[in-house]
Amino acid sequence: MGSPCFAMLLLLKLIALVLSLSSTTDSVSSLASCDFPAIFNFGDSNSDTGGLSAAFGQAGPPHGMTYFHHPAGRYCNGRLKIDFIAESFGLPFLNAFLDAVGSNFTHGANFATAGSTIRLQNTTLQQSGFSPISLNVQFYQYSGFHSRSQTVRSQGGVFEQLLPNEEAFSRALYTFDIGQNDLTSGYFLDMSTDQVKAYIPDVLSQFTTIVKDIYDQGGRYFWIHNTGPVGCLPYVLDRLLITAAQIDRYGCATPFNDVAQYFNSKLKESVVQLRKQLPLAAITYVDVYSVKYSLISHARKHGFKNPVRACCGHGGKYNFNRYRGCGSKITVNGTQIMIGKPCEDPTTVINWDGVHYTEAANKFVFDRIKDGSFSDPPLPLKMACHRLAH
Numbered sequence: 001m002g003s004p005c006f007a008m009l010l011l012l013k014l015i016a017l018v019l020s021l022s023s024t025t026d027s028v029s030s031l032a033s034c035d036f037p038a039i040f041n042f043g044d045s046n047s048d049t050g051g052l053s054a055a056f057g058q059a060g061p062p063h064g065m066t067y068f069h070h071p072a073g074r075y076c077n078g079r080l081k082i083d084f085i086a087e088s089f090g091l092p093f094l095n096a097f098l099d100a101v102g103s104n105f106t107h108g109a110n111f112a113t114a115g116s117t118i119r120l121q122n123t124t125l126q127q128s129g130f131s132p133i134s135l136n137v138q139f140y141q142y143s144g145f146h147s148r149s150q151t152v153r154s155q156g157g158v159f160e161q162l163l164p165n166e167e168a169f170s171r172a173l174y175t176f177d178i179g180q181n182d183l184t185s186g187y188f189l190d191m192s193t194d195q196v197k198a199y200i201p202d203v204l205s206q207f208t209t210i211v212k213d214i215y216d217q218g219g220r221y222f223w224i225h226n227t228g229p230v231g232c233l234p235y236v237l238d239r240l241l242i243t244a245a246q247i248d249r250y251g252c253a254t255p256f257n258d259v260a261q262y263f264n265s266k267l268k269e270s271v272v273q274l275r276k277q278l279p280l281a282a283i284t285y286v287d288v289y290s291v292k293y294s295l296i297s298h299a300r301k302h303g304f305k306n307p308v309r310a311c312c313g314h315g316g317k318y319n320f321n322r323y324r325g326c327g328s329k330i331t332v333n334g335t336q337i338m339i340g341k342p343c344e345d346p347t348t349v350i351n352w353d354g355v356h357y358t359e360a361a362n363k364f365v366f367d368r369i370k371d372g373s374f375s376d377p378p379l380p381l382k383m384a385c386h387r388l389a390h
């Protein structure tokens with residue numbers, strides 16, 4: 001007891017423990033924060049910061065009204081989860097890759113467009129509302145951006161201040177929020193739940209292909225949101241045939257939520273496989289579904305009103321009319337009147353326009369996912385560069 005020899009032994013043991021911790025199964029508290037210089041995002045309207053607007057016409061008012069005070073390319077009254085993610089790293093909001101005017105891509109680019117699916121659809125945007133910029137197209141754009149940005153950046157001058165350096169691509173966080181539209185696209189083509197479930201493996205195989213392709217280009221840190229409770233969204237509740245028995249106590253359609261959860265369980269399995277296949281990647285699976293569903297099912301407790309009714313829309317049980325969406329106008333006696341009007345106070349409402357969440361709901365979700373409590377592995381967002389032993 002108290003001998004210098006014993007103390008020395010203890011110290012050595014301690015050093016060995018610390019070394020083993022940092023080399024294999026890092027304990028969360030010992031991990032350093034990641035210094036992501038850039039974010040590259042892939043997805044649909046849940047994370048579109050201007051892609052569909054740039055390509056197919058700007059989202060109009062009242063989108064953006066609460067935070068930006070004008071339309072800002074988002075299908076929301078304000079910020080999206082991807083905006084809160086960028087803010088949390090001290091990075092500016094991501095410009096849409098397709099936005100040719102005023103964009104600065106030094107800190108990343110956003111390839112998401114509203115209506116995007118993982119699988120290329122066989123319908124046009126006009127026919128079905130699904131974006132032709134499916135995940136594979138987003139990857140083509142990313143890949144072209146990766147190589148061309150380096151060529152152009154080498155010209156120096158202002159290009160160095162608008163484009164990321166090569167290192168940013170390997171140190172960046174790659175974020176994904178896509179899959180919801182792959183599920184609804186089948187239902188909108190009158191497929192049964194079994195038919196939709198049957199194509200999910202194909203959807204996920206195309207998803208994992210893209211993650212591998214990005215890894216092959218040097219991407220290492222992946223942050224993957226699962227898909228939300230689509231059966232709680234007015235555009236699904238309004239459009240698809242649902243019997244009273246299929247509505248749960250919170251007003252959500254159980255069959256569609258079941259499919260979303262089925263998709264998520266398969267997505268999680270795919271992530272487990274990816275970790276084996278991509279030895280240098282740190283891949284975080286984030287259970288956004290649970291956060292959104294708990295927000296909807298305990299809306300009042302969290303300060304929100306009727307969770308399945310849209311803030312901005314035109315009439316009906318859900319204040320949603322697919323022919324008279326948020327911001328739509330009619331002309332009466334030569335004067336334009338907005339009939340897809342926003343509610344008084346979007347900060348107390350979960351659903352914005354029948355399809356998308358309000359900024360307040362997005363903030364709620366972000367605040368709960370950022371500390372890792374809904375992540376696998378359970379690492380906070382700011383530590384998403386660490387690969388834990390599984």
Ligand SMILES: *[C@@H]1O[C@H](CO)[C@@H](O)[C@H](O)[C@H]1NC(C)=O
Binds near residue numbers: 121122
């Ligand atoms: C589009 O059509 C092709 C050829 O028939 C088919 O293989 C593919 O699965 C279809 N895609 C979707 C999303 O339905």
Ligand SMILES: *[C@@H]1O[C@H](CO)[C@@H](O)[C@H](O)[C@H]1NC(C)=O
Binds near residue numbers: 092158
């Ligand atoms: C682009 O943004 C970066 C910060 O991410 C900044 O350092 C740079 O000056 C900006 N470029 C221009 C031309 O403003």
Ligand SMILES: *[C@@H]1O[C@H](CO)[C@@H](O)[C@H](O)[C@H]1NC(C)=O
Binds near residue numbers: 333
């Ligand atoms: C439009 O004009 C007609 C004729 O002046 C009038 O009767 C009608 O009330 C007006 N409609 C609205 C909605 O103002």
